[in-house]
Amino acid sequence: MKPWKTNIRRVTPYVPGEQPKGEHLIKLNTNENPYPPSPFVKKAMDEMDYGLFRKYPDPASSVLTEALCEYYQIGEDEIFVGVGSDDVIAMAFLTFFNSQKPVLFPDVTYSFYEVWAKLFQIPYITPALDEDFLIKKEDYYRENGGIIFPNPNAPTGVLMPLSEVEDIIAHNQESVVIVDEAYIDFGGVSAAGLIKKYENLLVVQTFSKSRSMAGMRIGYAMGNRDLIRALNDVKYSYNSYTMNMPSQILGAAAVKDDRYFKETLDKIITTRERAKERLSRLGFKFPDSMANFIFASHKEKSAEEIYLALKENQIFVRYFKQPRLDSYLRITIGTDEEMRQLYDFLEEFLS
Amino acid sequence: MKPWKTNIRRVTPYVPGEQPKGEHLIKLNTNENPYPPSPFVKKAMDEMDYGLFRKYPDPASSVLTEALCEYYQIGEDEIFVGVGSDDVIAMAFLTFFNSQKPVLFPDVTYSFYEVWAKLFQIPYITPALDEDFLIKKEDYYRENGGIIFPNPNAPTGVLMPLSEVEDIIAHNQESVVIVDEAYIDFGGVSAAGLIKKYENLLVVQTFSKSRSMAGMRIGYAMGNRDLIRALNDVKYSYNSYTMNMPSQILGAAAVKDDRYFKETLDKIITTRERAKERLSRLGFKFPDSMANFIFASHKEKSAEEIYLALKENQIFVRYFKQPRLDSYLRITIGTDEEMRQLYDFLEEFLS
Numbered sequence: 001m002k003p004w005k006t007n008i009r010r011v012t013p014y015v016p017g018e019q020p021k022g023e024h025l026i027k028l029n030t031n032e033n034p035y036p037p038s039p040f041v042k043k044a045m046d047e048m049d050y051g052l053f054r055k056y057p058d059p060a061s062s063v064l065t066e067a068l069c070e071y072y073q074i075g076e077d078e079i080f081v082g083v084g085s086d087d088v089i090a091m092a093f094l095t096f097f098n099s100q101k102p103v104l105f106p107d108v109t110y111s112f113y114e115v116w117a118k119l120f121q122i123p124y125i126t127p128a129l130d131e132d133f134l135i136k137k138e139d140y141y142r143e144n145g146g147i148i149f150p151n152p153n154a155p156t157g158v159l160m161p162l163s164e165v166e167d168i169i170a171h172n173q174e175s176v177v178i179v180d181e182a183y184i185d186f187g188g189v190s191a192a193g194l195i196k197k198y199e200n201l202l203v204v205q206t207f208s209k210s211r212s213m214a215g216m217r218i219g220y221a222m223g224n225r226d227l228i229r230a231l232n233d234v235k236y237s238y239n240s241y242t243m244n245m246p247s248q249i250l251g252a253a254a255v256k257d258d259r260y261f262k263e264t265l266d267k268i269i270t271t272r273e274r275a276k277e278r279l280s281r282l283g284f285k286f287p288d289s290m291a292n293f294i295f296a297s298h299k300e301k302s303a304e305e306i307y308l309a310l311k312e313n314q315i316f317v318r319y320f321k322q323p324r325l326d327s328y329l330r331i332t333i334g335t336d337e338e339m340r341q342l343y344d345f346l347e348e349f350l351s
Numbered sequence: 352m353k354p355w356k357t358n359i360r361r362v363t364p365y366v367p368g369e370q371p372k373g374e375h376l377i378k379l380n381t382n383e384n385p386y387p388p389s390p391f392v393k394k395a396m397d398e399m400d401y402g403l404f405r406k407y408p409d410p411a412s413s414v415l416t417e418a419l420c421e422y423y424q425i426g427e428d429e430i431f432v433g434v435g436s437d438d439v440i441a442m443a444f445l446t447f448f449n450s451q452k453p454v455l456f457p458d459v460t461y462s463f464y465e466v467w468a469k470l471f472q473i474p475y476i477t478p479a480l481d482e483d484f485l486i487k488k489e490d491y492y493r494e495n496g497g498i499i500f501p502n503p504n505a506p507t508g509v510l511m512p513l514s515e516v517e518d519i520i521a522h523n524q525e526s527v528v529i530v531d532e533a534y535i536d537f538g539g540v541s542a543a544g545l546i547k548k549y550e551n552l553l554v555v556q557t558f559s560k561s562r563s564m565a566g567m568r569i570g571y572a573m574g575n576r577d578l579i580r581a582l583n584d585v586k587y588s589y590n591s592y593t594m595n596m597p598s599q600i601l602g603a604a605a606v607k608d609d610r611y612f613k614e615t616l617d618k619i620i621t622t623r624e625r626a627k628e629r630l631s632r633l634g635f636k637f638p639d640s641m642a643n644f645i646f647a648s649h650k651e652k653s654a655e656e657i658y659l660a661l662k663e664n665q666i667f668v669r670y671f672k673q674p675r676l677d678s679y680l681r682i683t684i685g686t687d688e689e690m691r692q693l694y695d696f697l698e699e700f701l702s
Contacts, residue, residue, distance in 0.1 A: 003525035036402035051387035174354035
């Protein structure tokens with residue numbers, strides 16, 4: 001092997017989920033929002049001056065952080081924005097998980113936590129979810145170098161009540177606790193209200209799901225200003241200009257349209273609740289989901305078989321071929337019409 | 352100190368350059384292009400469907416990489432795109448500079464190289480430029496864990512002839528050599544033509560200067576497909592969806608307007624050559640610049656004094672208050688009208 005090749009960092013390359021292309025397919029595999037972003041986004045885009053692109057963007061993304069502070073009623077030193085919540089969480093791993101003690105996160109959870117821990121050589125332990133896919137909060141009452149979990153959890157959709165989230169934070173005031181709320185807007189109560197009470201709490205959210213802007217790459221973290229300052233210091237030391245102008249401008253516009261946001265959420269929640277009934281009647285079982293997807297297993301047919309049959313018919317859902325998960329399908333909540341086509345197919349296929 | 356605070360990563364926070372706001376100021380301090388992006392960018396923006404933003408962007412940024420491959424006549428496995436060249440170069444440090452041997456870069460150069468080396472705990476040595484701010488290629492004929500230098504160099508603007516760049520690459524076929532060509536389009540010859548000859552060569556360019564799109568955050572690297580695959584593996588292992596949809600779509604549009612690109616470059620080069628004459632007559636001396644800025648020192652007045660007087664008059668240039676650089680000003684080439692106002696002020700101030 002060439003000497004320069006021996007110095008290349010070895011990683012396990014992540015294979016992003018399928019991004020099938022075509023006109024008539026139904027894409028229920030990546031938890032995207034089935035509705036477009038707010039019309040405020042369109043208006044802001046129409047008014048955006050392309051001539052400004054010649055300049056560097058505001059490194060502090062002020063127009064966006066101001067909109068978020070106004071929305072959440074927090075201070076500008078209590079928010080950090082990044083290029084998607086993946087960027088925000090990776091930066092948080094790098095910034096906060098620097099002890100020799102293991103970081104804790106569930107065994108069944110967002111797969112990137114393990115990837116970042118390995119990349120940054122952070123030791124970690126993954127307490128197992130119970131047989132109902134619930135996080136056992138007592139597993140997190142032990143010495144650690146930091147804690148992270150999603151709420152609702154992924155890919156299960158299970159929501160932990162805020163009181164239990166608070167128990168975990170309260171038991172771990174010597175560590176930074178990160179609550180990853182990518183799916184919180186679909187029915188949960190955010191821990192963001194606790195950031196003034198617990199200075200070790202970081203709450204991460206995203207525009208990719210509830211705000212229909214996965215294509216724009218916008219994530220953010222809320223927390224005590226010491227945490228936020230530390231995140232900004234690491235960010236500025238690495239790459240000052242990360243969020244481009246359109247994300248800043250269009251992101252701010254989206255936040256200002258709370259009515260559209262709530263209406264869209266209501267539609268998705270209504271469709272999800274209906275999906276629970278329909279899928280039950282079709283013979284599926286699943287933990288109760290408070291996210292924009294349902295993690296479902298069929299009583300008779302194998303998940304892989306259903307996955308392949310759906311795919312054959314241009315309906316894409318997510319199938320994880322790995323222990324504990326391989327009897328489930330993660331089905332994103334689409335529009336009513338998309339879901340109707342899903343039920344129609346399943347009804348015929350499963351009968 | 353709270354226990355969680357002791358685990359926070361300590362960094363030297365970078366302070367981004369001044370981004371003064373106002374209508375009548377003249378901003379010659381961050382090497383932005385004084386002309387707007389191509390009208391093709393405006394057209395693509397007008398045609399962009401905001402409804403698509405609900406979906407994740409293409410993780411491979413294919414529309415953009417295809418446009419770049421077409422332009423540079425290289426294969427799609429020979430290009431990597433990132434969120435500005437800072438993102439690309441930081442990823443390259445993380446990917447390629449993994450030996451215990453020191454990485455080499457000039458003592459006077461782009462300040463982020465040292466920042467990334469420290470952040471990723473990469474040992475480094477910084478050979479000094481000679482008294483005329485030239486890189487001495489022989490300094491790079493020694494054992495090392497990798498090499499990086501900008502061509503033209505920053506903040507000097509000095510271009511190294513391609514033959515000397517090739518000498519450095521040829522002498523270091525056991526290391527990865529990165530040529531950072533942020534300013535190459537303003538009069539230099541790119542090393543990109545050498546990527547098929549040297550499999551250890553990575554050439555990095557950006558849309559922020561010559562393509563007037565600093566606000567969009569687009570950078571790219573060209574190199575042997577083994578290098579590109581390694582970069583993509585690290586990127587995908589860290590954050591799969593980094594470049595948002597507008598950057599992919601508008602970046603591709605910009606690349607397709609070669610005529611506008613060349614015209615804009617010609618204007619800036621003409622203005623720069625005139626600036627060399629004018630600044631000489633005003634008593635400045637400077638290394639010959641082939642970038643979109645001039646690194647100039649005045650025979651009599653101190654750089655700091657001139658910097659402050661200009662600032663007072665709403666003309667912003669860059670002043671580095673540090674050894675070896677503090678008798679120089681880095682003046683970005685603006686429009687002819689902006690430069691005229693600069694000369695007018697200097698003429699009066701220096702007389």
